[in-house]
Amino acid sequence: MRLIAVLLLVMLLFPSTGCALTNPTPGTGTCGKEYCYWETPMDISDPETVWNVLIQPMTVVKGKQRVQVQLRAEPSEDAQKVGEVTCHSQGVHVLETLDNGWSLVECYSSSNNMSKMKVFGTLVRGYLPTELLEERQTKTKYGLVVDKMTQRLYVFQEGQLLSTLLVSTGKPTEKEPQRDTNAGEFHLVSMVGDFVSENGAICEDAIRFNDGDLLHGVPYTVAANGQKDYSVCERTLGEKASAGCIRVQYRRTAEGVNMLWLWKRLYDQKQTKLLIWEDVPGRQVAVPPAETPVYVLPRLSNAYHSQSNCYDIDPIYFPMQQITYGQLEEEAYAQLRTCTFCNPPLRLRDLEELNQRYAAQGE
Numbered sequence: 001m002r003l004i005a006v007l008l009l010v011m012l013l014f015p016s017t018g019c020a021l022t023n024p025t026p027g028t029g030t031c032g033k034e035y036c037y038w039e040t041p042m043d044i045s046d047p048e049t050v051w052n053v054l055i056q057p058m059t060v061v062k063g064k065q066r067v068q069v070q071l072r073a074e075p076s077e078d079a080q081k082v083g084e085v086t087c088h089s090q091g092v093h094v095l096e097t098l099d100n101g102w103s104l105v106e107c108y109s110s111s112n113n114m115s116k117m118k119v120f121g122t123l124v125r126g127y128l129p130t131e132l133l134e135e136r137q138t139k140t141k142y143g144l145v146v147d148k149m150t151q152r153l154y155v156f157q158e159g160q161l162l163s164t165l166l167v168s169t170g171k172p173t174e175k176e177p178q179r180d181t182n183a184g185e186f187h188l189v190s191m192v193g194d195f196v197s198e199n200g201a202i203c204e205d206a207i208r209f210n211d212g213d214l215l216h217g218v219p220y221t222v223a224a225n226g227q228k229d230y231s232v233c234e235r236t237l238g239e240k241a242s243a244g245c246i247r248v249q250y251r252r253t254a255e256g257v258n259m260l261w262l263w264k265r266l267y268d269q270k271q272t273k274l275l276i277w278e279d280v281p282g283r284q285v286a287v288p289p290a291e292t293p294v295y296v297l298p299r300l301s302n303a304y305h306s307q308s309n310c311y312d313i314d315p316i317y318f319p320m321q322q323i324t325y326g327q328l329e330e331e332a333y334a335q336l337r338t339c340t341f342c343n344p345p346l347r348l349r350d351l352e353e354l355n356q357r358y359a360a361q362g363e
Contacts, residue, residue: 082126151166193205
């Protein structure tokens with residue numbers, strides 16, 4: 001009877017099989033193109049639509065990967081600068097093409113700490129010379145979505161949502177607002193490889209997507225015994241922590257996916273699309289249907305899992321016991337945490353807290 005009561009409560013609170021309460025679009029204008037990133041709600045509960053967005057061509061500014069071009073408030077070289085866009089890799093939303101050689105576009109401004117402009121991550125609308133714009137095709141074997149609100153990376157392969165990984169996007173401060181990770185749509189454009197971060201940690205398998213912003217493995221240090229130690233930065237996965245890059249988990253999901261897996265599969269897949277969803281005030285995240293399966297190992301694991309064969313569990317215990325997402329509200333499972341290998345849906349109370357926080361920001 002207690003299970004039935006819990007399920008009824010979840011269904012009453014969220015009657016629409018997991019649809020988010022509010023799913024704003026990243027942009028503000030319309031262009032008439034089907035499956036446009038800028039006009040599609042930020043909602044992972046509709047993976048078919050997300051995949052269709054991931055395989056669309058993308059309009060970019062011609063130029064080198066680490067060069068920015070300024071948007072103007074009016075269609076004139078003398079007009080006020082309102083924002084910056086990175087050439088080659090950053091997508092823009094073309095709203096109007098004028099007869100005078102200019103186009104009205106919108107995007108998230110990509111100013112950085114070296115820019116004369118100080119417009120960091122703001123959705124801006126301005127004019128660019130039409131001759132600078134080109135439509136580039138997108139590779140369609142893989143696609144990636146990073147949600148800044150949930151700090152999750154969703155990996156798509158050939159039309160299917162394959163796996164979910166924990167990430168850390170940029171953590172801006174009042175003194176350094178440029179440390180935020182820009183939202184928008186991007187192409188992965190070059191394989192950078194390993195590099196040393198500002199604090200001396202080593203970041204593996206970096207892939208460039210927006211000037212100095214890279215998708216890379218969670219940083220590690222070298223312990224006294226010579227072993228790689230990922231523990232410090234891995235503890236902050238699932239929350240904002242980087243200087244603007246996107247840190248991706250080292251631990252493998254049940255599907256075997258981690259940053260090394262991405263590096264190997266994407267090495268010859270440049271121009272794969274990366275969507276980054278903004279954590280805008282008022283936005284809400286979908287709550288899974290109560291009947292969604294999750295997996296537990298009573299008395300032997302303090303976590304619940306999205307897959308029955310999670311790498312966090314010794315295979316001798318496979319398959320784990322299947323319960324429903326709704327049953328997590330029962331006393332027997334109330335203290336279980338989300339597994340940091342296979343990344344099941346956040347608990348209902350955590351999703352409610354997250355949605356309440358962002359709803360309050362939008363009031």
